[in-house]
Amino acid sequence: MAIAILMEFDGDLETHLKISEALGDAPIEGLVVHGGGPSEHGIRSLDVWETKEDSKRFLAERMAPALQRLGFESGRPVSYQEFDLPYLLRGPADLDCERNKAVIRRFVEEVQNKQDWAAYDELNDPDFVNFSAPPGAPTDREGGKFFLQAFAAAYPDAVFTIDDMFAEGDAVITRKTFTGTNEGEFMGVPATGRRVSFQYVDLMRVRDGRIISHWNVLDQYSWLTQLGLVPDAASAEQPTPRA
Numbered sequence: 617m618a619i620a621i622l623m624e625f626d627g628d629l630e631t632h633l634k635i636s637e638a639l640g641d642a643p644i645e646g647l648v649v650h651g652g653g654p655s656e657h658g659i660r661s662l663d664v665w666e667t668k669e670d671s672k673r674f675l676a677e678r679m680a681p682a683l684q685r686l687g688f689e690s691g692r693p694v695s696y697q698e699f700d701l702p703y704l705l706r707g708p709a710d711l712d713c714e715r716n717k718a719v720i721r722r723f724v725e726e727v728q729n730k731q732d733w734a735a736y737d738e739l740n741d742p743d744f745v746n747f748s749a750p751p752g753a754p755t756d757r758e759g760g761k762f763f764l765q766a767f768a769a770a771y772p773d774a775v776f777t778i779d780d781m782f783a784e785g786d787a788v789i790t791r792k793t794f795t796g797t798n799e800g801e802f803m804g805v806p807a808t809g810r811r812v813s814f815q816y817v818d819l820m821r822v823r824d825g826r827i828i829s830h831w832n833v834l835d836q837y838s839w840l841t842q843l844g845l846v847p848d849a850a851s852a853e854q855p856t857p858r859a
Contacts, residue, residue, distance in 0.1 A: 638682035
């Protein structure tokens, strides 16, 4: 994890320049960004380091001796903030992808796992289209909500787990695992009382923080087999060899 350190020193801009000269021109290992300027209490500097260890080494081996030579007191730490450095260095397109992925994570956690239908309305655009709706089912936003509500009623202990997530442009692809117990009727099929677990892949497109379309592909054979609605090929009776 990278770390950003905000420090405060007594003195003025001339003091800051003297400290910079005392540090010399030698490269500072692990320093990503440095900035400084006047504040109401003196001088503030903001340094971003690749690791906390880099910052500690610099403060002990170079900053403290330089301040001692100048007769200045050590700086006072104002705040520390650790963060993911690659995230800081990403470009605008990458940041858009991260924001889109955050929308889908919210959808999984708040809508699919917690059945928060207000969150469903917030996260899905009014022009949302479900391209994977069952035959004859509405493909609009309200149709998508009705389908998820029916599914939640049939599997009240449903848990959706994100296994992988990838984003490119406005598209977010998520591989998930669904686990739940079939305790209610779903799409005309009576409850079986069986617990199932299967994987599927979603592709959702996000525009301005809202989901505008959805496709999915799921392991339907595994799902129906676990429900006992289709025979399991592995346990099916083998044909008797001819004499």
